Amino acid sequence: MSDTTGPDQITGATPDNALRNADRAEVQDGPMLAADGRPLKESLGRALRRQKMRALLLVAPLLLFVLLTFVVPIVSMLFRSVENQIVSDTLPGTVQAMADWDASTGDVPPEPVFQNLFFDLFDAAEAKEHTKLGTRLNYENTGLASLFRTSGRSMDDIGEIFQDAIEEVDPRFEEGAFWFAMMNGEGNSAVLADQRRRWEALTGDDMDGDIGFAPSQAIVDLLPQTARAYTRFAIWTAIEDEDVVAEEDPWEAFYAALALDLRDPATVSAIADYQGEGADALRALAAADLPDVSFKDAFAELDEDWLSPSVWETLSVYSASFTPGYFLNSVDRELTSDGVSLRPENERIYIKLFGRTLWMSMIITFSCILLGYPVAWLLANLPARTANVLMILVLLPFWTSLLVRTSAWKVLLQQQGVINELLVWLGFIDNANRLVLMNNSTGTIIAMTHILLPFMILPLYSVMKTVNPSYLRAAKSLGATNWTAFWRVYFPQSVPGIGAGSILVFILAIGYYITPEIVGGTDGVFISNRIAYHISRSLNWGLAAALGTILLVVVLILYWCYDQIVGIDNVKLG
Amino acid sequence: MPLMAVLTAMFGFVGGNMVGQPWIGALIGAVLGAIIAWVIDMMPAQRTQMRWGLIIVLFVAGLVFGNLGTAISGTLIGAVLGWVGYWLATGAYRKRVPIYYTAGQTLWHNTFLFICGLVFFFLIAPLLPVIWLSFNAENFFTFTPEMLNFQAEGYSLKHYRDFLGTDEWMVPLKNSLIIAPIATIISVSLGTLAAIGLSQSHVPGRRAIMAVLISPMIVPLIISATGMFFFYAPLGNWLEANLGLSQSFVGYVKVILAHAVLGIPFVIITVTATLVGFDDSLTRAAASMGSSPVPTFFKVQMPLILPGVISGGLFAFITSFDEVVVVLFVGSAQQQTLPWQMFTGLREQISPTILAAATVLVVMSILLLTTVELLRRRSERLRGLSPS
Numbered sequence: 004m005s006d007t008t009g010p011d012q013i014t015g016a017t018p019d020n021a022l023r024n025a026d027r028a029e030v031q032d033g034p035m036l037a038a039d040g041r042p043l044k045e046s047l048g049r050a051l052r053r054q055k056m057r058a059l060l061l062v063a064p065l066l067l068f069v070l071l072t073f074v075v076p077i078v079s080m081l082f083r084s085v086e087n088q089i090v091s092d093t094l095p096g097t098v099q100a101m102a103d104w105d106a107s108t109g110d111v112p113p114e115p116v117f118q119n120l121f122f123d124l125f126d127a128a129e130a131k132e133h134t135k136l137g138t139r140l141n142y143e144n145t146g147l148a149s150l151f152r153t154s155g156r157s158m159d160d161i162g163e164i165f166q167d168a169i170e171e172v173d174p175r176f177e178e179g180a181f182w183f184a185m186m187n188g189e190g191n192s193a194v195l196a197d198q199r200r201r202w203e204a205l206t207g208d209d210m211d212g213d214i215g216f217a218p219s220q221a222i223v224d225l226l227p228q229t230a231r232a233y234t235r236f237a238i239w240t241a242i243e244d245e246d247v248v249a250e251e252d253p254w255e256a257f258y259a260a261l262a263l264d265l266r267d268p269a270t271v272s273a274i275a276d277y278q279g280e281g282a283d284a285l286r287a288l289a290a291a292d293l294p295d296v297s298f299k300d301a302f303a304e305l306d307e308d309w310l311s312p313s314v315w316e317t318l319s320v321y322s323a324s325f326t327p328g329y330f331l332n333s334v335d336r337e338l339t340s341d342g343v344s345l346r347p348e349n350e351r352i353y354i355k356l357f358g359r360t361l362w363m364s365m366i367i368t369f370s371c372i373l374l375g376y377p378v379a380w381l382l383a384n385l386p387a388r389t390a391n392v393l394m395i396l397v398l399l400p401f402w403t404s405l406l407v408r409t410s411a412w413k414v415l416l417q418q419q420g421v422i423n424e425l426l427v428w429l430g431f432i433d434n435a436n437r438l439v440l441m442n443n444s445t446g447t448i449i450a451m452t453h454i455l456l457p458f459m460i461l462p463l464y465s466v467m468k469t470v471n472p473s474y475l476r477a478a479k480s481l482g483a484t485n486w487t488a489f490w491r492v493y494f495p496q497s498v499p500g501i502g503a504g505s506i507l508v509f510i511l512a513i514g515y516y517i518t519p520e521i522v523g524g525t526d527g528v529f530i531s532n533r534i535a536y537h538i539s540r541s542l543n544w545g546l547a548a549a550l551g552t553i554l555l556v557v558v559l560i561l562y563w564c565y566d567q568i569v570g571i572d573n574v575k576l577g
Numbered sequence: 578m579p580l581m582a583v584l585t586a587m588f589g590f591v592g593g594n595m596v597g598q599p600w601i602g603a604l605i606g607a608v609l610g611a612i613i614a615w616v617i618d619m620m621p622a623q624r625t626q627m628r629w630g631l632i633i634v635l636f637v638a639g640l641v642f643g644n645l646g647t648a649i650s651g652t653l654i655g656a657v658l659g660w661v662g663y664w665l666a667t668g669a670y671r672k673r674v675p676i677y678y679t680a681g682q683t684l685w686h687n688t689f690l691f692i693c694g695l696v697f698f699f700l701i702a703p704l705l706p707v708i709w710l711s712f713n714a715e716n717f718f719t720f721t722p723e724m725l726n727f728q729a730e731g732y733s734l735k736h737y738r739d740f741l742g743t744d745e746w747m748v749p750l751k752n753s754l755i756i757a758p759i760a761t762i763i764s765v766s767l768g769t770l771a772a773i774g775l776s777q778s779h780v781p782g783r784r785a786i787m788a789v790l791i792s793p794m795i796v797p798l799i800i801s802a803t804g805m806f807f808f809y810a811p812l813g814n815w816l817e818a819n820l821g822l823s824q825s826f827v828g829y830v831k832v833i834l835a836h837a838v839l840g841i842p843f844v845i846i847t848v849t850a851t852l853v854g855f856d857d858s859l860t861r862a863a864a865s866m867g868s869s870p871v872p873t874f875f876k877v878q879m880p881l882i883l884p885g886v887i888s889g890g891l892f893a894f895i896t897s898f899d900e901v902v903v904v905l906f907v908g909s910a911q912q913q914t915l916p917w918q919m920f921t922g923l924r925e926q927i928s929p930t931i932l933a934a935a936t937v938l939v940v941m942s943i944l945l946l947t948t949v950e951l952l953r954r955r956s957e958r959l960r961g962l963s964p965s
Binding site for chain 2: 019051054055057058059060061062064065066068069070072073074075076077078079080083374375377378381393395396397398399400402403404405406407408409410411412413414415417419420421424453456457485510511513514515516517520521531534535538539544547548551554555558562565566
């Protein structure tokens with residue numbers, strides 16, 4: 004069908020044919036003119052363009068509709084299978100600090116990484132986003148979900164170590180209003196905008212709006228970490244909690260930030276010259292002896308696992324915004340700092356599942372050929388009236404709801420089902436040894452063969468209908484036996500039908516979900532059931548998207564073959 | 578006679594098996610079969626009487642040895658034996674094959690027909706127990722002894738009452754009847770337009786466009802559903818937040834759009850198939866008589882391609898009406914459709930009400946199939962393709 008759009012395929016008056024005629028005429032008699040005096044070629048060319056335009060305009064609404072509601076969703080699924088922004092969105096500082104650190108050394112990263120982790124995790128815990136990250140990383144390294152969940156809760160405890168010490172030096176640090184007066188000032192919009200973006204990335208919410216606060220330039224220069232931590236607090240308080248910044252109790256995080264800033268000798272000397280609000284309090288702090296706690300130790304105290312290199316390896320490997328991790332997971336591999344390696348023996352399920360899906364689809368396709376071929380032959384060779392009546396027997400299951408047919412097989416195949424009851428009643432099997440026909444691959448194969456059989460019979464029938472029966476008779480009259488005549492003459496002519504039917508059945512079979520889910524048990528399920536499981540139960544959407552993408556690629560290759568063999572516009576229904 | 582003996586021996590074997598002595602049963606069967614064959618051979622003329630006689634004798638025998646159920650199987654066996662007996666005795670088995678066929682070829686021909694019969698049986702038979710069991714008086718998925726003995730107390734319409742009387746089933750049915758027609762209207766109107774565009778003589782990139790338009794049928798439903806799940810969830814939230822639409826309305830819109838896309842390939846395929854036989858000179862004739870394109874479409878083209886459009890619409894309708902996976906992923910509990918309810922029913926609590934629903938759906942699909950068949954014949958008649 005590839006050249007239906009080409010010229011001269013369509014008989015009758017098309018501008019295209021006329022154009023060619025005009026061409027030939029021009030060679031003989033010079034340019035021909037149309038009735039309105041324009042050269043005929045130009046006039047015809049315009050008509051052709053207009054016709055193309057009209058055809059495209061008719062197709063355009065549907066094409067747009069399909070692209071928007073079908074192709075775009077599928078492409079977005081492909082995107083989701085590699086997307087991995089959650090780590091860098093939730094722990095932006097940590098990821099940045101980790102950039103210089105080499106995970107393959109098998110060590111734990113240095114102190115600055117832990118400092119950043121504290122602030123990142125503190126914010127994430129305020130926004131209640133740390134559990135999501137934990138869940139995400141748990142797919143790669145079991146145990147991280149609980150590590151993040153419990154640690155997120157305890158970030159306040161680390162902050163309080165510094166809070167207590169600072170408040171002891173000057174009790175004014177307990178008041179939100181004091182902090183506000185100290186931090187607020189001439190707007191440093193760069194810091195404010197940065198921190199807004201950070202929250203937006205973390206929560207996915209819009210963080211624009213007036214917050215009634217801007218960090219003063221002097222403080223930003225003097226106490227950079229404190230200024231950033233306070234700005235984040237201010238944005239969160241004003242926009243998410245919709246409270247007034249100055250009236251809210253300060254977060255534990257700024258005490259930690261302040262203590263960290265004061266560890267820098269340059270800051271301590273700069274405070275001596277600082278003249279702004281709360282300068283005396285800061286000077287007193289600089290002179291005081293603040294706790295010199297290492298964040299690494301503080302984290303280790305919360306949970307030993309923070310000192311485990313495997314946790315940091317996972318964090319570092321999955322800190323990139325895009326990851327092949329889901330795809331590797333779909334083929335039972337995993338990403339480590341040394342490259343790609345096989346997953347542990349007990350976690351390898353997907354290769355097996357893909358293999359089973361393909362294998363069972365092949366068996367189903369083969370059984371469909373076996374059962375469908377004789378019937379299609381019969382239908383194609385009977386007189387039209389009888390064939391039409393018998394065709395209804397093929398079409399009725401085709402039109403019957405998939406769920407009706409699946410429930411029918413459930414009724415037939417179960418332990419107390421019709422087939423078992425009948426066999427027991429007739430005495431062929433013992434009541435105790437009923438056949439296990441359901442909840443295994445047998446059930447899936449039987450039920451799906453039945454469900455997909457019409458999809459094999461219909462293409463076979465339409466091909467066999469075109470095979471001229473006199474060839475067979477000619478072969479026999481020339482002395483061929485029945486078998487030879489069939490095998491050497493008839494069968495080769497019906498192969499396109501087998502090809503078309505097989506690809507159709509195979510494509511439909513590898514994507515089946517409902518029937519395996521109901522009659523398949525655990526041994527008879529397909530990859531689609533696993534995808535559905537990840538979407539609705541385990542919520543590992545990235546993995547579901549990756550598995551779906553692999554399946555889609557397989558189907559598209561088959562679709563392309565189908566298009567080459569049959570041509571998609573040659574598909575017939577009923 | 579030997580064939581007949583073998584056949585009855587088989588029935589005897591099965592019957593004997595029931596009481597534990599298959600071989601004695603087979604022997605008795607063989608002897609009885611030989612006698613029947615001999616009797617039939619003696620009196621080939623009294624065909625009808627003999628067959629009825631056989632049926633009645635076996636019915637009575639069944640009633641004597643067992644109950645009504647056995648009697649019915651006896652009747653069936655009687656009918657089969659009578660038919661086969663005369664079929665063999667009168668040589669009717671050669672009627673459909675050419676004269677020159679050898680015995681082996683005739684045997685093969687009939688075996689072939691028998692195999693095809695089995696396949697047809699395989700296609701249709703699974704639906705029958707569903708219909709039968711939906712009249713079960715008990716809450717079982719299996720046959721009760723009362724049902725097998727055809728006693729009235731074994732049967733009831735209670736599952737149909739459950740189906741029609743409870744919200745559990747009526748709400749999904751209503752949802753299905755809201756979603757499927759609207760989705761069908763969308764896919765038919767857009768699909769018909771596009772099919773007309775595609776069947777014109779010059780369409781740039783026809784093959785690629787066709788591939789895109791057919792793809793919803795080819796891409797596995799689970800993948801479409803996954804993609805739509807990721808896509809429609811944020812879209813729905815956005816619609817709710819920014820346009821202030823109610824959650825249930827947005828839910829319906831999402832499911833309807835998703836189903837409309839799934840129905841489009843069917844409309845495209847059937848309508849382009851109809852348009853292949855459409856004579857373009859008709860529209861040109863209309864144009865030459867001064868009709869503008871829109872009236873030409875509605876008065877000339879539309880009536881001729883209507884059968885194709887309607888059967889495409891029916892395909893789209895059944896696709897939406899029958900669809901579970903996408904609605905499961907895209908819809909929320911408020912959009913629960915009939916297949917969804919059946920699916921959860923089959924997976925969790927098994928109640929024969931599902932079978933009542935299934936029977937209703939089978940009846941519906943028979944009606945749809947009849948409509949499509951009638952339309953197809955009408956359109957073939959119009960195009961003069963096949964006189965059958």
